[in-house]
Amino acid sequence: MGRTLRKRLAAVGLWLLTFVLMVIMCVPGLWVVLTAFRPNAEVLAKPPVWIPENPSLNNFAKIFGFGADQVAIPVPAYFANSLIIALTSTVIALLIGMSGGYAFARYRFRFKNGLFLGLMLSRTVPGIALSLPIFIIWSRLGLIDAKLGLIIVYVALNVPFTIWLIDGFFRQIPKEMSEAAQVDGCTRWQAFWKIEFPLAKSGIASAGIFAFLTSWNEYALASNLTRSTDSKTLPVGLMDFTAQFTIDWAGMSAMAVIIIVPALILTFLVQKHLIAGLTFSGVKG
Amino acid sequence: MADISLKGVVKRYGRTEVVHGIDLDIAHNEFVVLVGPSGCGKSTTLRMIAGLEDISDGAISIGPRVVNDLPPRKRNISMVFQNYALYPHMTVRENLGFGLKIAKQSPAEIARRVDEAAEILGLGALMERTPAELSGGQRQRVAMGRAIVRHPEAFLFDEPLSNLDAKLRVQMRTEIKKLHRTVKTTVVYVTHDQVEAMTLADRIVVMKDGHIEQVGTPMEVFDHPVNTFVASFIGSPPMNLLPARISDGQVVFAGGTGLPVPTRLADRVRDGQEVTFGLRPDDLTPQGHGIARGGERAQLTLEVGLSELLGTETILYTRIGDQEVQGKMFGPRDVAAGERLTFDVALDRAHLFDTVTGRSVRRL
Numbered sequence A: 001m002g003r004t005l006r007k008r009l010a011a012v013g014l015w016l017l018t019f020v021l022m023v024i025m026c027v028p029g030l031w032v033v034l035t036a037f038r039p040n041a042e043v044l045a046k047p048p049v050w051i052p053e054n055p056s057l058n059n060f061a062k063i064f065g066f067g068a069d070q071v072a073i074p075v076p077a078y079f080a081n082s083l084i085i086a087l088t089s090t091v092i093a094l095l096i097g098m099s100g101g102y103a104f105a106r107y108r109f110r111f112k113n114g115l116f117l118g119l120m121l122s123r124t125v126p127g128i129a130l131s132l133p134i135f136i137i138w139s140r141l142g143l144i145d146a147k148l149g150l151i152i153v154y155v156a157l158n159v160p161f162t163i164w165l166i167d168g169f170f171r172q173i174p175k176e177m178s179e180a181a182q183v184d185g186c187t188r189w190q191a192f193w194k195i196e197f198p199l200a201k202s203g204i205a206s207a208g209i210f211a212f213l214t215s216w217n218e219y220a221l222a223s224n225l226t227r228s229t230d231s232k233t234l235p236v237g238l239m240d241f242t243a244q245f246t247i248d249w250a251g252m253s254a255m256a257v258i259i260i261v262p263a264l265i266l267t268f269l270v271q272k273h274l275i276a277g278l279t280f281s282g283v284k285g
Numbered sequence B: 001m002a003d004i005s006l007k008g009v010v011k012r013y014g015r016t017e018v019v020h021g022i023d024l025d026i027a028h029n030e031f032v033v034l035v036g037p038s039g040c041g042k043s044t045t046l047r048m049i050a051g052l053e054d055i056s057d058g059a060i061s062i063g064p065r066v067v068n069d070l071p072p073r074k075r076n077i078s079m080v081f082q083n084y085a086l087y088p089h090m091t092v093r094e095n096l097g098f099g100l101k102i103a104k105q106s107p108a109e110i111a112r113r114v115d116e117a118a119e120i121l122g123l124g125a126l127m128e129r130t131p132a133e134l135s136g137g138q139r140q141r142v143a144m145g146r147a148i149v150r151h152p153e154a155f156l157f158d159e160p161l162s163n164l165d166a167k168l169r170v171q172m173r174t175e176i177k178k179l180h181r182t183v184k185t186t187v188v189y190v191t192h193d194q195v196e197a198m199t200l201a202d203r204i205v206v207m208k209d210g211h212i213e214q215v216g217t218p219m220e221v222f223d224h225p226v227n228t229f230v231a232s233f234i235g236s237p238p239m240n241l242l243p244a245r246i247s248d249g250q251v252v253f254a255g256g257t258g259l260p261v262p263t264r265l266a267d268r269v270r271d272g273q274e275v276t277f278g279l280r281p282d283d284l285t286p287q288g289h290g291i292a293r294g295g296e297r298a299q300l301t302l303e304v305g306l307s308e309l310l311g312t313e314t315i316l317y318t319r320i321g322d323q324e325v326q327g328k329m330f331g332p333r334d335v336a337a338g339e340r341l342t343f344d345v346a347l348d349r350a351h352l353f354d355t356v357t358g359r360s361v362r363r364l
């Protein structure tokens, strides 16, 4: 009797702890979402108003240029920039990651370990420390305020990680799989696409999600390298809500929601792969 | 269905040479087993035949074609790997049909040949399962099915049974032998297990350190090993190998005991020669407990230490001179430790190897 009670209490305690942790993690996000649906005046109310008294879509309408008082923020352009830059850089990072990961996993070559270590070490440099050199070089090359400029930066940022992750996945596929396929009549190229690629798909999808989210959410470098609607991304666009003396918190929150939603949708779409990819089961048959 | 020939085949990884110029001719429809301790270059040799490793020197031909520069897919061979290497994302049916699909066979033809292979190997009920849903023995069977559907010129097996438990291994061994009878194809089979080699092979190729030590039928390598390595590697329990010296027509062992030099080898040794005397446990039997067989005999009275009862026979541990040896007692009775027994030594089946070269003294 005493033991069951203690067990119950422990279970309840664990749940409480989990709940508290989740609340701590989720409250800021929840606050942002709630704020997206309330007028700016309510944001600064003291004591704070938690549930919006008159929830409305006004903030979103303003951002997209509908209604009485418009904000002059070109969200659709930012959105398009973000999408183009994040998708392109992700695709390129994945292609390089697949080639590199495959090479590291399957081939022996000189300086292999050194090269791999170098790639990993490049991750230890905080990106922002490179912003000044990149800015100078990019301005010489005319890549400031160009989508291409950001794409290159994000590819460079993501490639070490995608190579590392994808290398791990190819490593777990016995090389006999591809050899069996070659004996069965495949060229090396066919063996890759018909056997090894499908088996590493989950891993590649996980790498893709990480690369996409990194590019999609990146702020520090983008804020340095972009100027106008030619290249400004959504996170940089958030700063458009700060005027000299006022900050449109509500508008900013609405835009934050616009940034978060696609990322969430994408993550949901591939979450099956993400979990399969990160736990990696069922390849060794 | 073709003969395979290796001429001076060498494999180097960087500067280390691991296969040192192998010559081997494998006949049409022959079942050849490469056997040797692990690391001796069996897999490397097999993989060179398959085209999965480059050939550093020499030539390999399958049928009339030299295949040195052909990729695996153009060699028309199939291979069964130690870990089976079934495609995990395909069903058994798709696994079997994969090679045919790549070869752009018609769906009807693929279905026909897949069903034929499934029939031969009894895979009927498993066709829609994935490899993860199969037991070890079933995977093994699928791997063999995948090898036979394409009607290749030769099958290559690389230790296909070593991932199975002992009982299944014996069973699959028989199935492989049967399969060879059914589908009549040249087979090159790699194993480190000499029992597998003996039971499966038409011809055994014993390898060591990247060299071929001996090629012959199972009977030949068992009865006439060319050197001490083959003598000790083939046969279980292994042949007793005793250091000795030839003196006055006697083989004198360290510790003093002697036996007459076997008559058939008498003119192959000289006085004072250092030799290794080889005698299988089957040829050292207590009187009345041997295999009835004529031939030259000698007697030794030896004290038995341990004995291991196996059922139809007992292994007896004893000593000749100061050397540990094993004998066999057929139709066994209980033997007490320390009991002294008179043993028949089948001299006509004994071997003499030169100690310096390790090679058999008999005429090769």
Ligand SMILES: Nc1ncnc2c1ncn2[C@@H]1O[C@H](COP(=O)(O)OP(=O)(O)O)[C@@H](O)[C@H]1O
Residues within 6 Å of the ligand: B013, B018, B036, B037, B038, B039, B040, B041, B042, B043, B044, B045
């Ligand atoms: N890729 C490789 N690089 C360097 N050495 C290798 C490679 N593959 C095999 N070897 C060496 O070649 C020798 C023969 O290997 P292998 O043919 O696999 O032996 P077996 O199959 O007889 O056990 C071994 O000493 C092994 O270490």
Ligand SMILES: [Mg+2]
Residues within 6 Å of the ligand: B039, B042, B043, B044, B159
């Ligand atoms: Mg091997």
